Amino acid sequence: MSGYKERARVKAIEARNELGIGQLDSINIFKLLKNRENISIITTPLKGDISGIFIRKGDTGLVIINSRRSLGHQYFTAAHEYYHLKYNHGMTGRLCAINKYDEDYEVELEANSFASYFLVPDDALRYYLNLRLQDSSRKLNMRDLIYLENYFAVSNALMLLRLKNMGVISEAEAEQMKAGVISAAIRLGYSPALYQDTADQGMVIYSNYAELAEEFLEAGKITYGKYEELMLEGGYGEILFGDGEENGNSDAGNL
Numbered sequence: 001m002s003g004y005k006e007r008a009r010v011k012a013i014e015a016r017n018e019l020g021i022g023q024l025d026s027i028n029i030f031k032l033l034k035n036r037e038n039i040s041i042i043t044t045p046l047k048g049d050i051s052g053i054f055i056r057k058g059d060t061g062l063v064i065i066n067s068r069r070s071l072g073h074q075y076f077t078a079a080h081e082y083y084h085l086k087y088n089h090g091m092t093g094r095l096c097a098i099n100k101y102d103e104d105y106e107v108e109l110e111a112n113s114f115a116s117y118f119l120v121p122d123d124a125l126r127y128y129l130n131l132r133l134q135d136s137s138r139k140l141n142m143r144d145l146i147y148l149e150n151y152f153a154v155s156n157a158l159m160l161l162r163l164k165n166m167g168v169i170s171e172a173e174a175e176q177m178k179a180g181v182i183s184a185a186i187r188l189g190y191s192p193a194l195y196q197d198t199a200d201q202g203m204v205i206y207s208n209y210a211e212l213a214e215e216f217l218e219a220g221k222i223t224y225g226k227y228e229e230l231m232l233e234g235g236y237g238e239i240l241f242g243d244g245e246e247n248g249n250s251d252a253g254n255l
């Protein structure tokens with residue numbers, strides 16, 4: 001195994017341990033970043049081959065994710081940008097694109113490997129594979145594949161790559177299993193969301209920003225004027241000033 005892969009694998013195991021996440025558990029990466037790491041996430045349609053962007057703000061960060069990619073790919077991007085924020089302390093920000101190999105390409109490869117192992121630890125993949133195949137000699141089928149992708153909440157491309165690297169499927173089988181995954185998922189009773197982009201949702205913000213601003217206001221750390229300013233900067237004008245509807249500003253309206 002090449003150096004960066006091994007480093008990423010060890011870091012991914014350590015990161016799970018630090019966060020108290022079991023090695024067999026699946027991760028809701030958006031929730032984890034927002035609620036445990038205080039990292040804000042914005043998903044929005046971006047042009048070109050950009051997957052994601054991270055911006056460091058003091059000891060926290062902002063991650064912007066291209067919603068033109070499948071939700072599975074977006075989760076991978078979130079884990080990739082998380083790697084930069086957690087380990088590349090010298091970087092204040094970065095634009096990460098698919099197949100972008102510049103002078104820093106090893107950092108990008110390590111971030112990709114980290115994302116892969118953080119979301120899908122080797123041991124967990126082996127465990128759930130054995131659970132499905134039950135020591136039988138049958139080959140992995142489309143149902144197993146979709147089960148694994150949905151358990152770990154990762155893209156079809158990532159799961160096929162991992163299974164190929166593990167020697168479970170051949171290159172030719174991986175190629176075959178790329179086709180018809182959405183219709184198969186629907187047929188088997190899964191939501192197709194993991195395989196689809198979310199560009200039609202426009203901009204979606206996952207952040208504790210509004211909560212923090214209110215906390216600072218209540219603790220007297222900031223004035224109401226500053227609070228208003230922060231909320232407007234964060235694009236929370238509607239929360240402060242209502243949306244023009246009678247009940248737009250009530251608690252019920254925010255549910």
Ligand SMILES: [Zn+2]
Nearest residue numbers: 094096108111
């Ligand atoms: Zn990157």
